[in-house]
Amino acid sequence: MATTQTAGVEVHRPGVTPSKDNYLNHSKGLMSWLFTLDHKRIGVMYTIAVLAAFTLGGFFALAVRTELAAPNTGDGAWQMLPSGAVYNQMFSLHGAIMVFLFIIPSIPAALGNFVLPIMLGVKDVAFPRLNLFSFHLWILGAAFFLLALATGGLDTGWTFYTPYSLEGHSTSAVIAATTGAFVLGFSSIFTGLNFIVTLHKMRPTGMTWFRMPLFLWGLYATAVIQVLATPVLGITLLLLIVERAFKIGIFDPSLGGDPVLFQHFFWFYSHPAVYIMVLPGMAIVSELIGTFSRKHIFGYRFIAMSSVAIAIFGFFVWGHHMFTSGQSALASTVFSGLTFSVAIPSAIKVFNWVTTMWKGDIHLKTPMVYALGFILLFMIGGVTGLFLGTLSTDIHLHDTYFIVAHFHYVMVGGTLWAFLGGLHYWWPKISGKMYSEKVGVTASLIALLGFNLTFFPQFMLGSQGMPRRYFDYLPEFQAYHVWSTIGAYVLLIGLVMVAYNLVMSMIKGKQAPDNPWGSNTLEWKCSSPPPHHNFEHQPTVGDPYDIEGYVYEPSIDGYVRPDEAAVETAGRS
């Protein structure tokens, strides 16, 4: 076991493994990062990259919200963007960048890459080169999106629906953006493939399937969707590109093609993709709830299996995006019925989280505040989803702000909240530093307030008939729009505080202990930050949620396990 020999004096504090050589300083120089095969560095690069994309997508969101603060004509009229066409580009780019560049890779590729092998107790993912290749593909895909921005802007909405995408004003922008999404799809496929193989073939002795932490179950279910659904997105976008470039007549109605067929193709991927977005989020929350309730997670197998169930059910409900698209009545009815099935495993998870907290010793640390925010937001998003899955109500609510609010509650409330929760949870491990709890919790609450202020009024707007994607609106909708815009800026303040807090922690944060939260999953059994090969020696695998034995050690602001510490000390001497 590593002990620090500094000037002949052995410095050792239990619970803080001094690690001279860690993954951050193992080698130096930009190239040692850009071409690294270390999953941890790839995870960190992904984190930086997706946050940059998030910032760009957020900029477009603010442009949209600011524009919508007031109608374009009448008293107090206000028009910030030069034209409706520019507005179309703003929301299209916001959606496409957020979905393809941020939400989908955020948890699996960024946090998952960092955490998965360590949590599993192995040195790396099964195919480190493929992992790096995924990241390079992400960069290439992002470059295509920037190209779309530069060549006239995308104005089709993030879904690239035909015939808009065949008629939109800029051929090069549509082709650049779809090529970008195509490339990003392969980045996502390779990440998923890598994770499945790692989880199947690399599990060390003792790490049976049902000893795997729930985060890994979530990533596994996600990876299954990535591998099965994303290729269909690939071929869809490829066909769209050749349709636009060569007029082949598969989707273009003027050539006899069926534009609704594009929607089938698109949603066969994109509905399961909603679970690519939310399953890893649920998985993070499953980690956080147990740890910060200081209790063994309730219903481990149900949570694990419900992830797999959601992944599979998710493939059979795509038509609920097409109730008003000219889909046949039979298909709509079948899809509406199937849609409700997804509610069952989702509710099983919520039940188990709540039951885990029941009579727990809840520690309201920053990650836990995000986890609770997640449950609140995901519940609102999920329940409003039932309204929309109901055929008759959806006819009224389709393409209104109700939909906008619903999917923001699911995607932002789900993915972003879980991502931030996970980022704060693993931050000590990633950076080796502790951030300010006070700032962290405050930022989280401000963001939660801002988010609800932004999107809750949109449910009202939608149910009163405000259509989505409109550049202008009637004065009667203004009050809700104003609240929504104010909320967006409050959310911005919260997120800026988050960034400030994390950046400051790197500059002057305290050294993180090995196990700041008292969790029993394996990533807390190596130093913070972990060494290049993750573990100095193979950790023993037990029940990942057996956290009763940990006690708080104030001198290090972290947790130690007296029985284990004794063993280690004995081994050291």
Place this chain on the structure above:
Amino acid sequence: MSHDEHGFAHVMSIKMLIGVWAALMILTGITVWSAQHHFGALDLPIAMGIATFKALLVALFFMHLKYDRPFNGLIFLASIIFAGVFVTISMMDTGQNQGAIQELRTATGTTADG
């Protein structure tokens, strides 16, 4: 069929390889021959049946699935099932929009191609 020398993969015998290949060639002949003859509604099922039989031969022997870990065969099967779900459910809507498409093409005078 020779025994496994290394314990973790099956080695196909030459006899087996050539036998499977010959069967594939014969089946190709049969499918071309059957295409010259009319079997009415059975034409497509016959062609697809022969193709599927050929695909099975390739998958089981050339691709070693018969001797491989069952899980690899399972995911292969799963991919075909999911592709089937995709094609079948998408086809549920076939014909739904043909009328509208025809109307549009007549109205915009785009019926001719080429």
Place this chain on the structure above:
Amino acid sequence: MSSTQAPPAAAHVAHDDHHDHPAHLAHHFDDEEQQFDAGKLGIWLFLVTEILFFSGLFCAYSIWRHEHPEVFLYSHYYLSTFWGALNTCVLLISSLTAAWAVRTAQLGDNRKTALLLGLTILCAFGFLGIKSIEYGGKFAHGTGPGKFFNPHPEHMIVTAENYTVLVGHAGHMAEGRLAEMQAEHPEEFDALFHESREHVLEEALAAKAASMSTEKDPVTVADLSDAVRAEVEGAIDADHAAHGHGFEAHAAPEAHVPGAHGHEGDVHAADAHESSAEVEHSRIEKAMLHHESEVVLSEYEERPASVRTFFSIYFAMTGLHGIHVVAGIIAIGWVMRRAMRGEFNPGYFGAVDYVALYWHLVDLIWIYLFPLLYLIH
């Protein structure tokens, strides 16, 4: 993300868990079998994505074929069964050599492995060569995909080489259609019957009049007596009573147009099978068949709308498959080079196996593409 503690000399901490690893075993695997299994599962998952990738095209194909069967029937005459079948055989040979290469790699015979992989690549180039002949023909005749679809009229369906075949085919189609008409639209059928009878009668009367004419004394139809008319009419009806056995779809041994004609240079078409027209029909029925055949032929000449989409789908499917063949050549080339360097042994042959699996999938997709595109009825 800067450094945490300054590492004095820790830049190269030796991870001495490497030393018992053979060179071909990556550091994060425990043993050769784990490495092989991981790679194998990885390549299988990749093949899964490939199947779903192609499934989009198969879906587009199914929907189009279901919506517009006439387009597919019409268009497949432009594809050469001969080239298609030849390419199928070429790919099957390459699959055999690829599978054989896996065997030799497993046995550690790098020389044979390299040779067999070389043969595989050769076949792959052969496949692409044949494909390019076909593609070249398509573009030369203006039947390219999408906006490259601009066919020259003389290259559309009715050409000198295939006309006779088509006439036979049209006769066959006409028989089927008449049978259908009789069953489902009897009033239409009756109308056609009477029209044809009138037509036959007119011709017979004209022939009768001509036979009665002499140089000096021309006889026109109008001059024929009622008795003569009745006699001719009676003969026609008697003929129909004797020989008219109606139309029965597919009753006779079927004639069918052999695969393809003309454009790609194979002229094996003309040997049409015995036509069902051999069956003796009454004169009225023959007239009806003639009429219906003309309709069929005129339909061929007036090509159905959206034929370009068939060629788009054809190019999309075979083109994407072709791209996979090119990728296969590169991958096999890389593995062949490694075999030439003698890198494989019974404990390490995964790369050959994985590349061969990919190659078999490319073959497998072609196994479906061939009947779906080239052998349509």
